[in-house]
Amino acid sequence: MAEKTLSGRLARDILGKIRGGEFMPGDKLNAQCLASDLRVSRTPVLKALKILADSGIAEHRPNRGYTVADTPPPAKIKDFKEPSSASDFYFRLADDWVAGRISQDVTEQFLLQHYDVKRSEITSTLFRATNEGWAERKPGYGWTLLPVVNTPEAFEQVYRFRAAIEPAALLEPTFELDFKVLDELQRIQERYLDGLVETETADRLVLVGLHFHEAIIKLSGNIFFHQALVRVNRLRRLLEIRSSVDRKRVYDQFSGHLELIGLLRQGDPVAASYYMRQHLTEAAARKGSLQRTYGGT
Amino acid sequence: MAEKTLSGRLARDILGKIRGGEFMPGDKLNAQCLASDLRVSRTPVLKALKILADSGIAEHRPNRGYTVADTPPPAKIKDFKEPSSASDFYFRLADDWVAGRISQDVTEQFLLQHYDVKRSEITSTLFRATNEGWAERKPGYGWTLLPVVNTPEAFEQVYRFRAAIEPAALLEPTFELDFKVLDELQRIQERYLDGLVETETADRLVLVGLHFHEAIIKLSGNIFFHQALVRVNRLRRLLEIRSSVDRKRVYDQFSGHLELIGLLRQGDPVAASYYMRQHLTEAAARKGSLQRTYGGT
DNA sequence: AAATGTTTTTCTTGTGATGAATATGCAAAA
DNA sequence: TTTTGCATATTCATCACAAGAAAAACATTT
Structure with a gap:
């Protein structure tokens, strides 16, 4: 599960709290408390709780909110893993660059075609790489990858x-x-x-x-x-x-x-x-x- | 002059070279050399040279390219100033934040309405502020400005x-x-x-x-x-x-x-x-x- | 050949619409 | 009064497309 949505990540976080002992079986999962604790509104928290309820980790009773289930089925728990960094575009780009698989000069267009990512991710990645000191915007179009860290x-x-x-x-x-x-x-x-x-x-x-x-x-x-x-x-x-x-x-x-x-x-x-x-x-x-x-x- | 375009900045750079003595009156301004020196193609360089020619700093003869004018009129030169940092959205935002004129929690929408800037500039500014350590994306919508540097x-x-x-x-x-x-x-x-x-x-x-x-x-x-x-x-x-x-x-x-x-x-x-x-x-x-x-x- | 002028292609940014996700307000239940 | 459930309002990412700018290719002159 790639946890691309906020509610997915929140579900993982809340599960973490449960496994960490912050909530015990039978405890109430107050939506407002969780929301302000996690710095979001109740809406995504409720979705997260629904996910957990569907997995049998939490229980829901109408108009009484959610509680931690008595016996969470451990089989389901591994669905909530952290995403691996290898799938991160930033690391793929860096790896390809360090390994010499891409040229020093790249355009965003080139990256768009050769990696299956959205434009926004390309922008933020290049920005990040600039901040890390291994990429640099050319005055006109295109970017230059710098050999420093290499x-x-x-x-x-x-x-x-x-x-x-x-x-x-x-x-x-x-x-x-x-x-x-x-x-x-x-x-x-x-x-x-x-x-x-x-x-x-x-x-x-x-x-x-x-x-x-x-x-x-x-x-x-x-x-x-x-x-x-x-x-x-x-x-x-x-x-x-x-x-x-x-x-x-x-x-x-x-x-x-x-x-x-x-x-x-x-x-x-x-x-x-x-x-x-x-x-x-x-x-x-x-x-x-x-x-x-x-x-x- | 705000130098928003590449050719505008190139014009300033080339003028800098002239004033710095790299080119003397009468010298040829080879477009290809300037282009590779400035890491761009000839297209924006030519535009820059045209700007300089219009200001009387350079001279153009058909099929002979551009040369440095013999007597550059000094009055025009002050048009090519560096843009002041005060107009930079990054500094305006930082200033307003440090002075307590905006709240800790801001949305991109809010910034879009209260500052006259493009969305892309807001994105990059917040990204930069994040990297500098005084802004942080909230898990859901919105950003939090951090008091650290304050x-x-x-x-x-x-x-x-x-x-x-x-x-x-x-x-x-x-x-x-x-x-x-x-x-x-x-x-x-x-x-x-x-x-x-x-x-x-x-x-x-x-x-x-x-x-x-x-x-x-x-x-x-x-x-x-x-x-x-x-x-x-x-x-x-x-x-x-x-x-x-x-x-x-x-x-x-x-x-x-x-x-x-x-x-x-x-x-x-x-x-x-x-x-x-x-x-x-x-x-x-x-x-x-x-x-x-x-x-x- | 080399530099210049011109045209064509490519790249990037800006705009607005759309939809999904999040925040917020309000009535009902505890 | 506080919490819940739901409806409504915002916010933001994304997409397609147009316009503007730069790069690359081509043609012409020195």
Whole structure:
């Protein structure tokens, strides 16, 4: 299910709340509360609830609204998956460009013909690519795709940039520990070290790693550090997802994350900052050696 | 003249080349060369040349193309000014938002009715604002404008971020001195210290300051530092242009720039990096005190 | 050949209509 | 009074098509 409509996504979100324990079987699903919580009007929420009711996850009684069903049939639940990023036009375009399958100069018309997408999506994608720094509008018609992120040095440069901002972010005066966030992150890392590293996709492993760093930096309370990191990470996704992942290295990486959480819990941001710098420098060195063999593919 | 068309902008660009000495009176203006130089086809270049010929800046002889006129009438030249940023919808929207003249929640329809712009411009502006971090699409219809950049702390946070990246950028292994750039920057700073500080608009002074830092950081050879700086500077423009400028402080600032150039010329990036950190910390402290009195307006 | 002038083709933007989706207002039920 | 269900009003994406602008192809002159 591709969840193209708002109500479809809302159904997934509400199901997430149910599975996350926010609502227990028999609980009332108040339409107004859900609507303001999800920042939409009641109309799409009601549709979402109807979808859930049709799946047997919720129950509806006239003039009494919806409640969580007592025994949600688990078979239906997998219908509400997240859409995969591989189907995203942005990633397809980036992939084709990095792989050299399309020329440097493209027109919107060309993209319209060669990819099965709407014009609006082409516009927004090119706009986004411009913002990410790998596309540029020509003065007249057409666009130019830039080679920046394509070069092997880009990998190292990203790490050097992160080594400048991430340790600094931990030393911000507005930095504040949020144990709820730390607990959550710790749980995730442990779950992965406990086996998921072997079974999850490479794609997923990279994302979990990125998310860890973003969540930590967000604690700095300085949005500019966080935004900058999110931004370079978007590019990293383009680069790294294509490369294979050495799962042994992922163990080291995730253990390092746990170590960092430990230092933060001890209330020692200076040590944490220092450790973060180390963590990034190591990762950069590994990537560097990987990169040298990677150019040939 | 608003220069809405490509040929209009090309006319301005070509005039710039003439005034910059690239073409002398009597020189031939080869359409093909100009076209590939400006990355467009000959069609809009020819239109631009026609505009210039109509203004008496160029001359046209059938089947011989265009040449620079011997005595370009200076009166006409002021018609080819840059468009002012104040007329830019992006800045008008940002200004109205920061000043509290529009509500947090806006629909595209609302903007369409209250500003005299095309739908496409609204779309791209909101997209840009999203990328700058001060707007966000609601799940259903409408957009939410975010207060982030509005708060007084934003000023300080920007400076702290810059203090993290700018000195680090100067220490990048790929950092390379470009004396042409340094000479140019030095000339500009000196010209301003030599009187322009008093006469130019506050708007302009801020921009010159931003541009200096961006140009220096660009020398690092690491595009991620440069991009991050450009990005936060876009926000600073929104914030600072509204505030008045203390011209005495600008002298200090521009003298500091000259000092920095001096250190770079001596080939001492470590000292330059250290000086940069000082320079930014000072500026932050000044802004901080300014900010405390600024909140009331 | 190379540059210029001219024509043809291609690309993009703007407009308005349409329909689907969302927001909102109101009466009825709890 | 609050919540629900439904009817109505808005909002926005999309489509087709026309007009304008740029690119490319062609013809002509130097």
